[in-house]
Amino acid sequence: MDEHAPDEGRIDETIFTWGAPPLKFGAGASDEVGFEMTQLGTKRVLVVTDPGLAATSTPHRIVESLRRYGITAEIFDGVHIEPTDDSMDKAIGYATEQGPWDGFVAVGGGSVIDTAKAVNLLTTYPGELMDYINKPVGQAMAPPGAVKPLIAIPTTAGTGSESTAMCILDVLALKVKTGISHWRLRPTLAIVDPLLTMTLPPEVTAASGMDIVCHALESYTARHFTTYDRKQPEDRVTYCGANPVSDLWSERSMSLLAIAFRRAVRHGKEDVQARSDMMLAATFAGMGFGNAGVHIPHANGYPIAGMVKDYHPAGYPPDEAMVPHGQAVSLTAPEAFRFSFGSSPERHLRAAALLAPDHDKQNDPAEQLPSVLVALMRDIGIPNGIGEVGFSESDVADLVPGTMKQQRLLATCPRDVTAEDIEQILRNSIENW
Ligand SMILES: NC(=O)c1ccc[n+]([C@@H]2O[C@H](COP(=O)([O-])OP(=O)(O)OC[C@H]3O[C@@H](n4cnc5c(N)ncnc54)[C@H](O)[C@@H]3O)[C@@H](O)[C@H]2O)c1
Ligand SMILES: [Zn+2]
Numbered sequence: 001m002d003e004h005a006p007d008e009g010r011i012d013e014t015i016f017t018w019g020a021p022p023l024k025f026g027a028g029a030s031d032e033v034g035f036e037m038t039q040l041g042t043k044r045v046l047v048v049t050d051p052g053l054a055a056t057s058t059p060h061r062i063v064e065s066l067r068r069y070g071i072t073a074e075i076f077d078g079v080h081i082e083p084t085d086d087s088m089d090k091a092i093g094y095a096t097e098q099g100p101w102d103g104f105v106a107v108g109g110g111s112v113i114d115t116a117k118a119v120n121l122l123t124t125y126p127g128e129l130m131d132y133i134n135k136p137v138g139q140a141m142a143p144p145g146a147v148k149p150l151i152a153i154p155t156t157a158g159t160g161s162e163s164t165a166m167c168i169l170d171v172l173a174l175k176v177k178t179g180i181s182h183w184r185l186r187p188t189l190a191i192v193d194p195l196l197t198m199t200l201p202p203e204v205t206a207a208s209g210m211d212i213v214c215h216a217l218e219s220y221t222a223r224h225f226t227t228y229d230r231k232q233p234e235d236r237v238t239y240c241g242a243n244p245v246s247d248l249w250s251e252r253s254m255s256l257l258a259i260a261f262r263r264a265v266r267h268g269k270e271d272v273q274a275r276s277d278m279m280l281a282a283t284f285a286g287m288g289f290g291n292a293g294v295h296i297p298h299a300n301g302y303p304i305a306g307m308v309k310d311y312h313p314a315g316y317p318p319d320e321a322m323v324p325h326g327q328a329v330s331l332t333a334p335e336a337f338r339f340s341f342g343s344s345p346e347r348h349l350r351a352a353a354l355l356a357p358d359h360d361k362q363n364d365p366a367e368q369l370p371s372v373l374v375a376l377m378r379d380i381g382i383p384n385g386i387g388e389v390g391f392s393e394s395d396v397a398d399l400v401p402g403t404m405k406q407q408r409l410l411a412t413c414p415r416d417v418t419a420e421d422i423e424q425i426l427r428n429s430i431e432n433w
Pocket of ligand 2: 215
């Protein structure tokens, strides 16, 4: 049954939007950042990164490239992994005191790129993060105007944040992950250099790679843009539902994941081709989900990460408990795609075939995609369900409201979804195999 069949008197949406920044891709591309910054007319630039990356040579090479082109550049290396309102405020505070800056370079994973987006917004228009954070947590105010040039240079193959309009953070007092979403946050340019990911630990390769898988799958199975009510131009949102342009990127991303993901986890130190394909997959998925949207697995991922108790994953900074984003979003994915299967069986089956062309055919077609996901997650060492990251049956009721708060994401779900549905999905995801 099509749950979004048009009602009498309702006008179908006929318009979709698609956007992404220009892209410079390839081995060595990050060394061209100095030239690119001069093209944007900047003279004093803040390079934003995290302490783990600051211990590698990467941020210093970026600074050298900027200085070669006569740009004054300094490094801020205080980004918190899985940023919080508190950590973003500290970064904004630092940038404000040491400013003004007329441009920013983000060198790092999603944590760094998202922090740089917030720093750019709040140093250009001083105010509070809460003014811009999505409703119902914040005020969802639109940025008053253009922000400064931001070049995003990802060092993980995962979030796609270099091309998205999103900035994700943990609001500590509410124990909820949420974000700011506005097209003005999109970086000015994405420079994607696969060589920067050669040093990624296998655990981060696995988790951030599962983020790509979920971005591609969720956007490909998202509610179709034509099933929404017709919007006024001023009401258009970044996530407009599955559409023909996003579909292309998501499909291609899945084909790249099929050939490269396991290799990148196992042989990431030497397999440059696998690293390059994973970087393309992440960029492509970003161009897909960044416009179409994501749904239940990501909506569940926010309370799973936000309400972490005592889980310390290998490969990540050991000082704080955390469920990395890529793990948090993938743990309920098999069950979420069982739930959404009926909305578009052909899309679920095609996605399974793209991700794992040789996977055994399951008797029940609804099991095909969950079975592909479980096989992949077992192979690359993703925890077995939310149970393994510290949640039990008795926690499920506490997680549900955190998911239901993600209305911006649930609006993209191809089926109407209730709190009871989410509770069932979480319960069935305590163990995935
Ligand atoms: N804005 C978006 O569109 C979007 C989309 C998905 C996720 N996110 C957010 O992104 C964050 C997760 O980002 P992530 O998965 O890219 O990881 P991350 O930025 O959190 O980094 C994970 C770890 O890997 C290390 N690291 C990164 N690159 C490295 C390299 N090349 N070599 C060695 N170590 C390296 C970091 O120091 C850190 O310890 C979450 O906060 C998530 O919510 C944002
Ligand atoms: Zn994600």
